Amino acid sequence: MKGKQKAIIEAKANVLKALGHPTRLWMAEQLQHGEKCVCELAEFIDADFSTISKHLSVLKQAGVVTDEKRGKQVYYKLRVPCIIKYMSCVEAVIKAHAEEQTDLL
Amino acid sequence: MKGKQKAIIEAKANVLKALGHPTRLWMAEQLQHGEKCVCELAEFIDADFSTISKHLSVLKQAGVVTDEKRGKQVYYKLRVPCIIKYMSCVEAVIKAHAEEQTDLL
């Protein structure tokens, strides 16, 4: 694989990897209808604030979200909202997979 | 978050995580137009056969691909092809992200 192709696929994998954690995926889904501040997200996540902050940082580094500080709070939003629309397809995967496993019983 | 919602989001994150590795993403992309056997994929990957096999196993466990043994060979295919169509959106993310970083210079 050539250098550029390789770089592209690595960048794409990085985006998917960033979304590949339950907490981060949940956060991204919460942002699909608009920005939220950290505290709004944190309200529903049972983890240390520092953990939440680091997850958001991973999403940001991958380019999935952008952040903006306003007053005391930092607001995050999806850079490209389609990233979450895709979830319907991901759901199709797990549904098909689950059905197959159920059929085994 | 309730048990079922939690399980769903974990399964979805698992799918994204499975695709969140350059080698595995590349493999999935190779399968977008139909099945391939392990040896066909391996031909272009510079890694041990056992490594390749384990990557395929991760994709399979996540439900992204299914496998079928025919003769001496094992053929893999995407369970739900849309999983790769989504990549255009992932690309939009990295493009937007890259542009922003370039603007900083």
Next chain:
DNA sequence: TGGATATATGGTAAAACGACCAAATGAATT
């Protein structure tokens, strides 16, 4: 200015991951 609030950063330990090697399996060929 001092204190409270919101968020980020550094350190650390446990767990998960990824790559390799060696060995096992399973199907086809001799």
Next chain:
DNA sequence: AATTCATTTGGTCGTTTTACCATATATCCA
């Protein structure tokens, strides 16, 4: 039945991830 080919599995080890705690930073309010 023995050998070969395609793939998987088990073991090991260095690297990365994740979660927590403690501490820092930045903004607002009194």
